[in-house]
Amino acid sequence: MIENGKNRHTVWLTDEAWNxxxxxxxxxxxSTQNEYIEKAIRFYTGCRKADRNERYLIDAISGVLETRLGALGDRIGKLLFKMAVEESMMMRLLAMDESLTFSELEHLRKWAIQTVRKTDGGLNFDDILRIQQ
Known part of the structure; x- marks a missing residue:
């Protein structure tokens, strides 16, 4: 029997659920208990779908972030290696100058900190050599 676009279905419920x-x-x-039950079924089904969609979105976003963060980590690693090379060259040249005193070294450190802050760390050995000349 079809009434208002609805079919009759037999559903078994506990007395507690029916109450x-x-x-x-x-x-x-x-207006009816049937309307309430249908509404409850739609609500619960919607919650389950939302939970599945949420998990899908979390997995998708997580995958994108892992890829992007991995690329960022690689880039930072390469930049740190470049900086270590530049620093090694600088320390070797500085150590070759035996006339340098510890107070001069401290003055040089303060100058380097200020220069790096001004340039946001975008200096390399070639830039410093140009400044010195």
């Missing part, structure tokens, strides 16, 4: 429907359907603004 819950009877006590809540009017408070929810439903």
């Amino acid at each position: 819950m429907v009877g006590g809540e359907y009017k408070a929810d603004g439903c």
Whole structure:
């Protein structure tokens, strides 16, 4: 029998569940217990779909972030290696000058800190050599 586009279905419920429907359907603004049950089924199904979609989005976003962060890590690693090479060259040249005193070294350190802050760390040995000349 089809009534208002709906079919009759037999559903087995515990007495406790049926009593819950009877006590809540009017408070929810439903005109019948069937309307309340259908609404509850749609709500629960929507929650389950949202949970699956949320997990899908979390997995998708996680995959993108892992890829991007991996590339960022590689880039930072390469930049740190470049900086270590530049620093090694600088320390070797500085150590070759035996006339340098510790107070001069401290003055040089302060100058280097200020220069790096001004240039946001974008200096290399060639830039410093140009400044010195």
